[in-house]
Amino acid sequence: MVTVLSLNKVHLHKSDIQYPTSNISMHLPIFYLINFSIILSVLIFLIKYLWDMFFGENYEPPAWEHARKEGRITSELLKASRNYPDKIRLYNFWLQIQRINKDKVKGDFAELGVYKGDSALLIHLMDPDRTFHLFDTFEGFAGKDLQPETGKAATYSTKNFADTSLNKVLKNIGGNPDMLKVHSGYFPQSTVGLEEISYALVNMDADLYNPTKAGLEYFYPRLSAGGVIFIHDYNDKWEGLVKAVDEFAATIPEKLILVPDLDSTVMFVKNQ
Numbered sequence: 001m002v003t004v005l006s007l008n009k010v011h012l013h014k015s016d017i018q019y020p021t022s023n024i025s026m027h028l029p030i031f032y033l034i035n036f037s038i039i040l041s042v043l044i045f046l047i048k049y050l051w052d053m054f055f056g057e058n059y060e061p062p063a064w065e066h067a068r069k070e071g072r073i074t075s076e077l078l079k080a081s082r083n084y085p086d087k088i089r090l091y092n093f094w095l096q097i098q099r100i101n102k103d104k105v106k107g108d109f110a111e112l113g114v115y116k117g118d119s120a121l122l123i124h125l126m127d128p129d130r131t132f133h134l135f136d137t138f139e140g141f142a143g144k145d146l147q148p149e150t151g152k153a154a155t156y157s158t159k160n161f162a163d164t165s166l167n168k169v170l171k172n173i174g175g176n177p178d179m180l181k182v183h184s185g186y187f188p189q190s191t192v193g194l195e196e197i198s199y200a201l202v203n204m205d206a207d208l209y210n211p212t213k214a215g216l217e218y219f220y221p222r223l224s225a226g227g228v229i230f231i232h233d234y235n236d237k238w239e240g241l242v243k244a245v246d247e248f249a250a251t252i253p254e255k256l257i258l259v260p261d262l263d264s265t266v267m268f269v270k271n272q
């Protein structure tokens with residue numbers, strides 16, 4: 001501190017005076033802010049934990065819970081299931097695959113509409129020994145499929161779902177590459193040469209009228225008795241898809257079952 005002496009008096013320049021409390025008061029708001037953030041984070045964590053506990057995030061169907069406790073769910077599937085947001089969709093896939101295996105339903109698995117492979121990953125991990133056919137352009141929607149769409153689907157473009165690639169998908173799915181058969185390109189042209197295959201499970205997730213109609217026409221006659229077809233997004237956002245499903249459902253004896261998952265999957269099991 002600099003002091004200036006004059007006539008026995010000590011003169012202090014204003015700028016030389018240090019107020020001992022000024023530092024504390026400067027730090028106080030930061031201190032409170034940190035405390036407040038910690039308390040808020042703990043509160044948010046607690047509320048989320050309680051919410052999940054009571055509203056289903058931690059819900060497991062008893063069959064899955066038993067299988068998990070008995071070590072029949074692989075660590076890869078457990079990890080994928082924890083990261084997957086739509087638990088009802090996930091458990092629905094799993095329960096159907098359990099049934100298909102128990103009933104020894106013959107046939108391959110297929111997915112139409114793979115995008116980055118998130119649902120394909122689950123299905124593959126649930127039965128890695130099944131041949132699994134993956135159908136997608138891997139470049140997003142085709143312009144000719146978008147053109148007749150109405151409603152919300154009409155606002156989509158060829159850019160939607162284009163941010164993927166076959167390599168990304170195969171990397172995401174990993175698993176047993178020998179069992180994955182990729183049919184890259186426009187569906188149904190990508191089915192040429194695949195007339196003799198039979199299917200036990202098909203997950204259709206192509207959103208639009210054309211591929212959904214073509215998918216049902218291709219897969220249904222090749223679906224084994226006891227085999228299942230899921231059609232994702234049977235909701236009013238996708239008018240064309242709903243129309244394609246309803247038109248086709250009117251021509252088959254099986255009844256559609258609505259699944260209470262996040263995007264309203266509809267499914268049916270082929271009669272014996």
Ligand SMILES: C[S@@+](CC[C@H](N)C(=O)[O-])C[C@H]1O[C@@H](n2cnc3c(N)ncnc32)[C@H](O)[C@@H]1O
Binds near residue numbers: 136141
């Ligand atoms: C909603 S994404 C699939 C999402 C994926 N099943 C999932 O759950 O992560 C729809 C996909 O259908 C594909 N698709 C739509 N029409 C198609 C067609 N005619 N031929 C091939 N793929 C098509 C798109 O390329 C897009 O990747």
